[in-house]
Amino acid sequence: MIPLIERELVDKKKWISQDEMCDIISISQAFPGAIAVNSAILIGRKLGGYAGALFALLGVILPSFLIILIVARLFIYISNVSVVIAALKAVSSAVVALLIFAVVRIWKTGIKDKISPVITVAALLLLLGTGIHPIYVVIMGILFGLIYYCFRIIRIRKKLK
């Protein structure tokens, strides 16, 4: 969806610059929730204040919302049809591949230090081994980021002295 937003708002309408768009994408990734939703809120607010944010949010969720309502309604009638079951099984097999692909892509582009892989493995072992609620693992990730931030500040201060 991001390339679509870029083409529409940066290239065609020229409402925001390429630099602003880059900032908006990285901010959207740092906040919880869908990236497209976060970008819509940020762009909407930039262009039209709070009302702009609300309208952009509505605009980005309404099409999905309506399409899914129709699909969910139809699905009640066809969920037991054998050909539908077969098609969904094939699609979910492909979804497994998509998820693995996402893991490899994030690993390659986003994990560049030596501590992150250790956290990933530790988090996975916690999730699978102890059955801990995923929320706690996410909180641990945030805390780790904050601790790392504090250490970095301390190190910078020492260097300055």
Next chain:
Amino acid sequence: MIYPELLLVFFKIGLFSFGGGYGMIPLIEREIITRGWLTGQEFVNIISISEMTPGPIAINTATFIGYRIGGIPGAILATLGVVIPSLILILGIYIFLSKYQQRQIIKDTIYGIRPVVLALIMQAVIFVAVNTYFKEGTGIRDLLNINTGSHFLEIIDPVAIAITVVSLLVLFLTKIHPIVVILAAGTIGVILHFIGIL
């Protein structure tokens, strides 16, 4: 009344899901399936349908699950629940920070969150795989019983694994867009069904 709980559950999911829809799967799994609102199989179907329809996966799954559990009001509440945290955090906190604070916060939360999101997506891989590869009424436990009577093919669906392998090859070796892979897989599923394989 299921509605307040539905709103609250999706608010929680929206608040703690980072890195887009995939990292959200284990969270939804824990919140929805342990409540008995959906089975694992139903949730995997919803993920598959969300992949085939336009729009963010997070919104699609929230709307779908909300509708299944509470009809149209349920769909509205679940969808609102999942976006309200974004709205509050971005409009309520983020825009009041200075440019410098904004940069630091982004850098450091992403730094801490990314390895965790990776682990969550790995867990999602296992969840979707288990609910796809195992034949109805079997699970990981049955794998351990293979030596004591049951046969591998009675438990695992080799066609599903083959589709995953082919999709992986296409994704890694070509530049074909994931949505094309998904739609092609669905079509192949239909064809395989009519020749009697799937």
